[in-house]
Amino acid sequence: MSDPIEVSRRLVAVLAADVEGYSRLMGADEVGTLKGLTERRLILDKLIVDHRGRIANTAGDSVLAEFASAVEAVQCAVEAQNALAEANSGLAPDRRVSFRIGIHIGDVMVRAGDLFGNGVNIAARLQTLAKPGGVCISGATYDQVRKVLPITFVDLGVQQMKNIQEPIRAYEVNAPGEAREASARVVEAESQPPLPDKPSIAVLPFQNMSGDPEQEYFADGMVEEIITALSRFKSLFVIARNSSFTFKGRSVNVKEVGRTLGVRYVLEGSVRKASGKVRITGQLIDAITGAHIWADRYERDLAGVFALQDEVTLAVVSAIQPKLLQTEIAMAARRRPENLTAYDFYLQAIPQFYLSTREGLAEAIRLAHRALKLDPRFGLVAALAGVCHLQDVLWGYAIDPQFERKEAVRLLRLALSIDDSDPDTLAWASLSSALDSEIEIEMADRAVALNPNSFHAWGARGWVYRIAGLHEEAIRSFERAMRVSPVDPQLHLTLTGMGLAFIELRRFDDALVAGKKSQRKNSSFSQTYRCLASAFAHLGRDAEAREAAARLLEDDPAFTISAWIARGGQSNAKLLIEGLRKAGLPE
Structure with missing residues (x-):
């Protein structure tokens, strides 16, 4: 028999759940509330077990569980809130039994199966930040799941929590629930998009x-x-x-x-x-x-x-x-690669490309080149590899920018020689050509004409028009990209492009709005801080401009204005560059 007072420690993902307004519900209808709580606990408890979690502490309307995986904990929370929302769907708002859920990764103490310690306390405090039917996670949890789960997160900033010594960064999980009308279904969308005038x-x-x-x-x-x-x-x-x-x-x-x-x-x-x-x-x-x-x-x-x-x-x-x-x-019939194994490598490369990270691009390039070695006429994978090399240059990841740029041009030209009617290939090739000082507006226009539903085509068209100095049309392209993919995890790219175009139009307040939205969607994308630093500086908000500049240098310590200009695409960004200088960034 184990010692009931023996204490052990372990690192776990802690899930804390609590019913919103439980005392009010019990005061209005004790029997009905208890029945509703029992039914919902069955749902929650089953999902915890299904996701390899262990229920530790329970007390009335609260549940505490531990998971070996942060991914499992967040998936469990999202699925639980979906299922609980359905259970509540037929009830009047004042009779719904809704949980708030908080998740944190931390070191905990375990005694007789119960969890104690600072890790538990933080999860409990995060739970209070969550909306009814919502999930709130710590920055430590976010770092573990953001590249794995295709879920949108809203950065709530650094939170000073009661009885927690150090401030904690918190994120709201974009999971549906009846009380999340404004922020969860489409993050920061003012209204739900209307139906288009075609199927x-x-x-x-x-x-x-x-x-x-x-x-x-x-x-x-x-x-x-x-x-x-x-x-x-x-x-x-x-x-x-x-x-x-x-x-x-x-x-x-x-x-x-x-x-x-x-x-x-x-x-x-x-x-x-x-x-x-x-x-x-x-x-x-x-x-x-x-x-x-x-x-x-x-x-x-x-x-x-x-x-x-x-x-x-x-x-x-x-x-x-x-x-x-x-x-x-x-x-709609597409050119098919003759080698099925090459196609398999292509499928594996796509999700790596979507990560938009140094590591993700490197892995996508590796897989794409394996596919090309097996099938040298696989145009789509040549285009994918080309745009990965191009992004390495633009985002400052490249160790040898000159080599990466030449590879991007070579691969995109290869893709065009194989199939010059693929809209994504045309879109990426147009951007590459624009950065090489050949403004390829016609190619970008052709890409969206061939596929008016392509997020990549409209996004690339926006960047091409911005590089060409046609900022109004660039903004219209970015807006169309956001409409065809309104909750796209890569919207930070589009929002940043809009912000940079707004700066050249002297619409500095609009640039700040776009930049801040981009920052909330991806706080580590360095181009966003260029937008914010320049816009703040033009508005005379010097302290905020310096703060954005410091964040840019934190993400890209080697950044200089001259090196950034040399990467390409800045010839028509005079106001942007002027703002960067005003913000104090190194020349």
């Missing part, structure tokens, strides 16, 4: 049914292929992959997805890859009425995966708009 669709991440977590990238890649093919139909409005993937791993309400993303139709399904075969099941749902429009299942040998993708795309489009011309359907 609109979001393709949700397909469930991986292979029983092998390593095949998750395959399921994701299949969905991306379907999104890309659908996006080529000019008669459709298609939400970009990154916004759709913010719903990955979550139990979703299709009507809520439609309202959040501003679409009429939602496609969901599953992928099973095993024994040389792949099976896709899909169903198309009217997000306004909830009616099922179409459902089907496709199974093929793995070698026929490309024909399978085309079949699913054709079936979905036919269900939405039966009168689509066959020529438009043919335009």
Whole structure:
């Protein structure tokens, strides 16, 4: 028998949950509240166990649990709030039993199975910051999950918490819940986007049914292929992959997805890859009425995966708009790589590219070059590798910028020689050419004409027009990019581009708004601090300008204005550069 007073220590992710307004609820209806709490505890307790957690302390309306993984803890919290919101959906607001959840990674003491210590206290304080039906996590937790989970986070800044000696940075998790109307469904959106004037669709991440977590990238890649093919139909409005993937791993309400993303139709399904075969099941749902429009299942040998993708795309489009011309359907067919293993490397490279980090770009480049070695005529992967090399230069990651720039140009030219009608390839090539002092407006325009639903094409067009000094049109392009992917994890890139364009238009207050939004979405993106430092300086807010400049130097200690100009794309950024000098950044 273990000693009941023996104390051990371990590092864990602590989840603290508490019912909002429990005393009020009990005062109004003791029996009903207890029944509701019991039902919701069954939901919460099961999800904790499902995510390999252990319930430690419980007291009335509160729950304390530990997880070996921060990712499991956050996933559990998000799924729990989704399930609890559904349980509350039919109740009057004053009768709903809603939890607040806080999560922190820290060292805890364990005695007789219960948790104690500062790590527990911080999780409990974070819980009080969460909105009813919401989740709040510490900066330490955020650092562990931000590159893994396709979830949007809102930076709440540094918080001084009661009885906690050191201030804690806190983040709100973008998870749905009935009390999160303003901030969680679409972070910082003033209103839900209206339906476009043509058929609109979001393709949700397909469930991986292979029983092998390593095949998750395959399921994701299949969905991306379907999104890309659908996006080529000019008669459709298609939400970009990154916004759709913010719903990955979550139990979703299709009507809520439609309202959040501003679409009429939602496609969901599953992928099973095993024994040389792949099976896709899909169903198309009217997000306004909830009616099922179409459902089907496709199974093929793995070698026929490309024909399978085309079949699913054709079936979905036919269900939405039966009168689509066959020529438009043919335009959606993409050039396929002949080597299936090369294609597999490409699928693995895509999520690394989306991370927008030094390490992610390096891994994407490695995988893309492996694919090209196997299939030298795989145009799309050549374009992907080219833009990764280009971003290494632009974001200051490159050890040898001259080599990286030459590689970017070489690979993008190769991609264009293979297929000069792919909109993403054209978009990335136009940006590369613009940075080489050849303003490729025509190429950027052609990219969005070929695919008006491409976040990458509109975003690249915005940067090309900004580099050309056409800032009004750049802003319109960035706005369109945000509309086709309203909750995109890469929106910080678009918002920063808008901010830089606003500066050249002397709209410094608008530049601050865009820059601050970008900072909240990705606090480590150094270009954002260039925008903020310059805008603050132009407004005469010197202390804030110096603070933004210091943050820029913290992220990029070797930064100088002259070296940054040499990277390219700053020839029409005179006011931006003037502001950087005023902010005190080194010449």
